[in-house]
Amino acid sequence: MSARLVLLGPPGAGKGTQAARLSDRLGIPAISTGDIFRANVAEQTELGKRAQRYMDAGEYVPDEVTNAMVRDRLAQPDAADGFLLDGYPRTADQVDELEGMLSADGQRLHAVVELTADTDEVVTRLLKRAEEQGRPDDTEVVIRRRLEVYAEQTAPLAATYAARGLLVQVDGIGGLDEVTERIMTALAPHLN
Ligand code: ADP
Numbered sequence: 001m002s003a004r005l006v007l008l009g010p011p012g013a014g015k016g017t018q019a020a021r022l023s024d025r026l027g028i029p030a031i032s033t034g035d036i037f038r039a040n041v042a043e044q045t046e047l048g049k050r051a052q053r054y055m056d057a058g059e060y061v062p063d064e065v066t067n068a069m070v071r072d073r074l075a076q077p078d079a080a081d082g083f084l085l086d087g088y089p090r091t092a093d094q095v096d097e098l099e100g101m102l103s104a105d106g107q108r109l110h111a112v113v114e115l116t117a118d119t120d121e122v123v124t125r126l127l128k129r130a131e132e133q134g135r136p137d138d139t140e141v142v143i144r145r146r147l148e149v150y151a152e153q154t155a156p157l158a159a160t161y162a163a164r165g166l167l168v169q170v171d172g173i174g175g176l177d178e179v180t181e182r183i184m185t186a187l188a189p190h191l192n
Contacts, residue, residue, distance in 0.1 A: 003028055003082045003191050004107060006089065006098075008158060009115030011146045012122030012129075013172040014179065018115065019086040021180045026191075028082035031073055033066060033090075056136055058145035060090060060153065067097045074101060090154045095161075111190035112161040113183055115172035119147060166190075 003026050007015045016032060023030035037055060040048030047069065051061045060066075070088050073079065089095045102108055117125075123143060130138035137146065161167040168186045172179055 003084075003111075003187075004102065004109050005082075005084045005187075006109060006112040006161075007084060007086045007115065008112055008154065008161075009172060010117060010119075010122050010150045010155075011143065012126040013115040013117040014125075014176075015086050015115055017176060018172075018179060018183060019084055021176070022084055022183060025180070025184065026082070026084070028084055029078050030084045030086055031070075031079065031088075032086040033070065033088045034086075036069060036073065037061065056142070058137055058142040058149060060149060063091055063093045063097070066090075067094060070094075070098070071101055089157065090150075092153075092157070092160070095157055109166055111168050111187055112158075112166045113187065114158050114161075114167060114169045115179075115183075116169060117172040121173060122147070 005022070005026075005028070007019055007022075009015050016035075019030040019032060022028075037048070037051045041052045041055065042048070047065070050065055054061045066088065070085075074083065085098075089098050098109075123140075126138050126143045127140065129135065130143075137143075158167055158169070168183075168190065170179065170182045170186050174182070
């Protein structure tokens with residue numbers, strides 16, 4: 001299926017988990033900017049070295065770095081017929097950049113899914129993940145900062161996409177299967 005989708009939502013809302021499931025269901029690659037950055041940090045590539053200090057502090061990596069990375073990724077053959085972006089766009093500038101990348105190829109987004117979850121729930125989930133996985137940016141101080149940056153820079157994008165008729169809001173609290181079904185149901189009218 002050809003679907004070009006964006007997954008929006010605060011850290012800890014379950015974007016990564018749902019992105020993998022939706023990718024299977026829809027047969028499109030899930031592209032997570034956080035995962036790509038982490039892989040680059042692990043390998044200590046130039047990109048990884050540039051991104052690491054921002055990530056460790058819970059700040060966004062500068063737009064020019066992130067935009068160039070996504071542009072390269074979307075040019076890969078597996079993204080030609082569709083994709084699910086997890087963690088991009090996160091700023092107004094990234095929204096414009098993505099729009100530019102797609103329209104240059106005569107393409108458009110089909111929908112933007114916003115996964116909602118309240119702050120107490122996401123902090124609890126992230127602290128649990130910190131114990132299980134030890135991600136360096138899952139300390140309480142950095143989690144609070146990530147949530148602040150999300151509220152300031154990314155939450156407003158929901159209104160931008162709502163104005164374009166693309167926003168689909170889904171409650172991210174519930175069982176994994178339940179949330180996947182909610183997303184699939186909400187997306188159906190946008191996938192044609
Ligand atoms: P989260 O659980 O906070 O949603 P991600 O795995 O999506 O985490 O991202 C981890 C970090 O990678 C972010 O805190 C940020 O530093 C960086 N990052 C990921 N996507 C972007 C983006 N679109 N723009 C800027 N920085 C990003």
